Amino acid sequence: MPVNLPLPNPSELFPIAGVRIGVAEAGIRKANRKDLTVVLLDEGASVAGVFTQNRFCAAPVQVCREHLAAGRGIRAMVVNTGNANAGTGHEGLARARSTCAALARQLGLAPEQVLPFSTGVIMEPLPHDRIEAGLPAALGDAREDNWSRAAEGIMTTDTVPKAFGTQVVIGGVTVSVTGISKGAGMIRPNMATMLGYMATDARVSQAVMQQLAHELAEGSFNRVTVDGDTSTNDSFVVIASNKAAHAAIDALDSVDGQKLKAAMLEVARKLAQAIVRDGEGATKFITVRVQGGRTAEECRLVAYAIAHSPLVKTAFYASDPNLGRILAAVGYAGIADLDQSKIDLYLDDVHVAVQGGRNPSYREDDGQRVMRQSEITVRVALGRGMAEDVVWTCDFSHDYVSINADYRS
Amino acid sequence: MPVNLPLPNPSELFPIAGVRIGVAEAGIRKANRKDLTVVLLDEGASVAGVFTQNRFCAAPVQVCREHLAAGRGIRAMVVNTGNANAGTGHEGLARARSTCAALARQLGLAPEQVLPFSTGVIMEPLPHDRIEAGLPAALGDAREDNWSRAAEGIMTTDTVPKAFGTQVVIGGVTVSVTGISKGAGMIRPNMATMLGYMATDARVSQAVMQQLAHELAEGSFNRVTVDGDTSTNDSFVVIASNKAAHAAIDALDSVDGQKLKAAMLEVARKLAQAIVRDGEGATKFITVRVQGGRTAEECRLVAYAIAHSPLVKTAFYASDPNLGRILAAVGYAGIADLDQSKIDLYLDDVHVAVQGGRNPSYREDDGQRVMRQSEITVRVALGRGMAEDVVWTCDFSHDYVSINADYRS
Numbered sequence: 001m002p003v004n005l006p007l008p009n010p011s012e013l014f015p016i017a018g019v020r021i022g023v024a025e026a027g028i029r030k031a032n033r034k035d036l037t038v039v040l041l042d043e044g045a046s047v048a049g050v051f052t053q054n055r056f057c058a059a060p061v062q063v064c065r066e067h068l069a070a071g072r073g074i075r076a077m078v079v080n081t082g083n084a085n086a087g088t089g090h091e092g093l094a095r096a097r098s099t100c101a102a103l104a105r106q107l108g109l110a111p112e113q114v115l116p117f118s119t120g121v122i123m124e125p126l127p128h129d130r131i132e133a134g135l136p137a138a139l140g141d142a143r144e145d146n147w148s149r150a151a152e153g154i155m156t157t158d159t160v161p162k163a164f165g166t167q168v169v170i171g172g173v174t175v176s177v178t179g180i181s182k183g184a185g186m187i188r189p190n191m192a193t194m195l196g197y198m199a200t201d202a203r204v205s206q207a208v209m210q211q212l213a214h215e216l217a218e219g220s221f222n223r224v225t226v227d228g229d230t231s232t233n234d235s236f237v238v239i240a241s242n243k244a245a246h247a248a249i250d251a252l253d254s255v256d257g258q259k260l261k262a263a264m265l266e267v268a269r270k271l272a273q274a275i276v277r278d279g280e281g282a283t284k285f286i287t288v289r290v291q292g293g294r295t296a297e298e299c300r301l302v303a304y305a306i307a308h309s310p311l312v313k314t315a316f317y318a319s320d321p322n323l324g325r326i327l328a329a330v331g332y333a334g335i336a337d338l339d340q341s342k343i344d345l346y347l348d349d350v351h352v353a354v355q356g357g358r359n360p361s362y363r364e365d366d367g368q369r370v371m372r373q374s375e376i377t378v379r380v381a382l383g384r385g386m387a388e389d390v391v392w393t394c395d396f397s398h399d400y401v402s403i404n405a406d407y408r409s
Numbered sequence: 410m411p412v413n414l415p416l417p418n419p420s421e422l423f424p425i426a427g428v429r430i431g432v433a434e435a436g437i438r439k440a441n442r443k444d445l446t447v448v449l450l451d452e453g454a455s456v457a458g459v460f461t462q463n464r465f466c467a468a469p470v471q472v473c474r475e476h477l478a479a480g481r482g483i484r485a486m487v488v489n490t491g492n493a494n495a496g497t498g499h500e501g502l503a504r505a506r507s508t509c510a511a512l513a514r515q516l517g518l519a520p521e522q523v524l525p526f527s528t529g530v531i532m533e534p535l536p537h538d539r540i541e542a543g544l545p546a547a548l549g550d551a552r553e554d555n556w557s558r559a560a561e562g563i564m565t566t567d568t569v570p571k572a573f574g575t576q577v578v579i580g581g582v583t584v585s586v587t588g589i590s591k592g593a594g595m596i597r598p599n600m601a602t603m604l605g606y607m608a609t610d611a612r613v614s615q616a617v618m619q620q621l622a623h624e625l626a627e628g629s630f631n632r633v634t635v636d637g638d639t640s641t642n643d644s645f646v647v648i649a650s651n652k653a654a655h656a657a658i659d660a661l662d663s664v665d666g667q668k669l670k671a672a673m674l675e676v677a678r679k680l681a682q683a684i685v686r687d688g689e690g691a692t693k694f695i696t697v698r699v700q701g702g703r704t705a706e707e708c709r710l711v712a713y714a715i716a717h718s719p720l721v722k723t724a725f726y727a728s729d730p731n732l733g734r735i736l737a738a739v740g741y742a743g744i745a746d747l748d749q750s751k752i753d754l755y756l757d758d759v760h761v762a763v764q765g766g767r768n769p770s771y772r773e774d775d776g777q778r779v780m781r782q783s784e785i786t787v788r789v790a791l792g793r794g795m796a797e798d799v800v801w802t803c804d805f806s807h808d809y810v811s812i813n814a815d816y817r818s
Binding site: 054056057086088090122124227228230231232308310314315317318323324328329331332335336338340341343353355358396397398400404406 | 533534597
């Protein structure tokens with residue numbers, strides 16, 4: 001049961017002109033499951049991606065980087081679930097390339113115009129023959145109003161599909177933004193998350209597109225964590241189909257650039273938070289906000305220490321205001337000259353700790369009241385400077401253990 | 410149920426001349442529980458300690474550092490469970506000092522000759538009045554052959570007491586080494602673990618003692634992790650009562666110094682591993698050995714990434730050879746220029762991955778066989794150099810969640 005995460009709202013999933021999506025059942029790991037998705041782009045789209053910083057990055061991630069660098073214009077993407085094609089060596093690379101070539105042949109493209117994505121079990125050979133056999137069905141399904149099915153097509157241990165959209169007026173023209181994402185374990189994105197895709201019909205130059213992809217990831221997917229495990233396959237791709245009639249955006253800090261970025265960030269953040277809300281075993285959605293740091297980096301160190309602590313996460317699961325565990329995590333986060341006597345801790349509106357000690361007016365009943373909620377904000381004030389940052393995470397439950405002890409078996 | 414951890418063997422817990430221990434029930438948090446321990450040292454003992462690097466270190470840790478630095482000769486230690494006296498601000502410091510002063514008064518010592526230790530819940534006021542009221546009973550119980558009761562007296566969520574001893578001949582004289590430790594959660598020591606004490610009757614100069622404490626911690630407590638949470642109260646204290654008749658050890662790299670260190674390291678390592686074997690919810694004991702690194706530091710980075718990954722730990726719990734999760738952890742450990750095509754992975758004697766991909770001759774049955782064992786060695790060869798290091802950890806089970814969701818309630 002995800003935390004306060006409604007099913008996708010069809011009226012919000014705006015078709016994006018020039019972006020068609022098809023989904024099929026290819027039997028990659030299990031039968032009767034939508035496990036293959038293709039995305040077809042009209043000529044002229046601007047496409048940028050950010051990918052995992054895991055050094056054990058998957059074969060499709062390596063191929064995506066090559067094909068984006070080739071600069072021949074991306075025209076198609078192919079996504080499979082059930083197998084991550086990671087830890088598969090040279091053979092894995094060959095299979096990812098074979099999949100691209102097969103799709104390129106059917107569309108009359110060069111293989112470098114296709115981006116491959118895989119998600120699922122690591123260190124097992126990709127059944128590329130089944131993927132290639134499933135391509136005609138996926139292509140036959142392709143249409144612009146298919147985002148909801150695509151959100152289903154990329155799910156693994158997710159319990160619900162994740163899709164959001166919004167619209168914004170740029171230069172008098174209404175442009176649309178629609179995106180999908182998936183989780184739900186091995187989630188501590190470092191550049192991007194395990195599969196997030198967003199598209200807009202806005203006109204954006206290719207040069208701006210890469211910057212936009214990075215900034216969106218930094219403000220959304222790169223601020224969520226479920227279990228601290230950075231995946232081998234994290235991929236976040238942003239597409240501008242350039243079909244809208246406004247003047248092209250060729251600087252991100254222009255008025256139009258900022259408007260588009262704000263609209264896309266709204267969707268990206270919802271998609272990223274949706275992964276946490278549907279995190280494996282999650283029962284609560286936790287916002288960790290750290291303020292008063294010298295730099296945003298040190299605020300993030302502290303926020304991640306809290307968000308990754310199994311003791312903090314199990315206390316949230318139990319609704320137990322055992323809040324000293326949060327102070328302990330602040331202390332070991334890695335700020336060498338941290339002064340504990342300057343630290344304050346808040347749980348929503350409840351002032352728990354003052355100057356490193358329990359607030360004399362703090363009452364456990366107040367902590368208990370907040371801990372019982374399904375959405376909680378932890379706020380730490382470091383008393384060192386003006387910087388701040390935020391991380392979103394979930395609690396740690398029996399179901400997390402069950403899901404990950406049983407995932408493959 | 411700890412993993413292959415027998416109860417302390419009384420015949421191995423050698424009394425240490427000049428070190429008397431007393432235990433009492435002070436009702437600090439719960440009734441009918443040995444929760445107060447005093448250690449009394451004859452004049453002339455060499456004492457050194459290493460303490461948590463958590464910046465939110467507890468009040469007793471701060472007082473220990475002050476009192477050791479005062480250099481007046483440590484003559485007593487007082488340990489309470491049930492309350493960590495951490496996150497308690499100025500008032501917590503005052504209460505730790507009050508406890509030392511009370512014990513000093515009863516023994517005719519200066520307060521600076523007493524070291525205080527606390528373990529238990531964080532951010533609650535230390536009931537120092539109950540501790541002080543319990544001191545006479547603890548003092549009345551003091552004797553040299555009391556190590557087994559002391560091991561019980563410092564337990565919190567531990568399921569069994571942890572105590573080991575050994576003997577070694579130095580300069581023709583048999584000297585004894587005995588130690589105790591406790592876990593069992595918030596265990597990722599950074600300098601030492603949450604309460605470890607060792608004593609020897611060997612003659613060791615004070616100058617050598619501090620070096621010895623550091624080197625013992627580095628080879629034992631600083632290489633274990635249960636949940637990655639570095640405690641606010643980690644303390645590891647080493648005592649030489651200097652009662653043995655051999656020539657004093659005044660250099661650790663002397664023959665006698667190395668013999669003593671080897672004997673003490675044997676005990677320290679057993680004590681540290683005992684914490685993992687009795688780690689919260691542990692069902693398996695895992696040795697993570699990383700070889701072929703450029704430096705020991707980078708080997709540790711990789712070993713801790715594996716040892717802290719919730720996905721790896723739940724796979725061990727499930728006996729599921731889902732070993733790609735280990736490769737993923739290697740990849741995100743933080744070695745920026747790691748080349749995945751040089752990495753090999755072994756599970757005990759089974760060669761799982763070769764050059765970053767699945768070993769063609771690896772059979773899942775073989776991985777399954779090792780995963781079912783209660784003791785497993787993961788070995789990663791990085792192919793970058795000659796350095797290596799090792800970390801000991803346990804798996805991650807439903808019981809970990811239960812214990813930490815219920816600990817305070």
